């Protein structure tokens with residue numbers, strides 16, 4: 001693992017700016033990997049699958065440190081609006097969920113009461129102990145085979161729109177394989 005300072009430099013580049021979310025996300029992911037005993041997330045990239053629970057600043061930093069990318073299927077998003085992530089070790093089957101404590105903001109404020117909020121949070125999140133910032137829970141994550149990064153399965157063509165569907169995301173309706181859009185989950189409306 002790199003140092004906090006090294007990760008913060010990388011996070012500033014990857015995310016586009018340094019912010020309290022980057023500091024908190026780097027700390028959160030470093031804690032998760034440490035708990036799992038993963039020393040080198042680059043060398044051990046096939047070992048780690050990370051579930052993130054928010055799509056804000058903090059997520060970019062978590063993905064960077066855990067070395068989990070959406071395009072590698074190693075980053076899973078659950079849109080729960082929570083500053084939390086679960087790190088799964090595919091080698092051992094162990095998983096740990098790390099969540100930012102609701103009191104973390106207050107702890108930061110108390111540490112640097114004289115600083116502007118953002119600056120104070122950046123400094124405090126870099127220094128406060130893990131147990132002040134985060135709660136930790138060992139969990140079991142059932143990752144279905146089709147969600148594994150290396151899943152190889154047949155590609156199915158949607159009976160209605162004709163588009164190809166990978167990773168077993170089709171549904172069967174009246175004996176026909178349909179994509180999720182044609183099955184009624186469309187998030188867009190054809191014009």
Ligand SMILES: [Zn+2]
Nearest residue numbers: 019021022057
């Ligand atoms: Zn940010």
Ligand SMILES: [Zn+2]
Nearest residue numbers: 158161179182
């Ligand atoms: Zn379709």
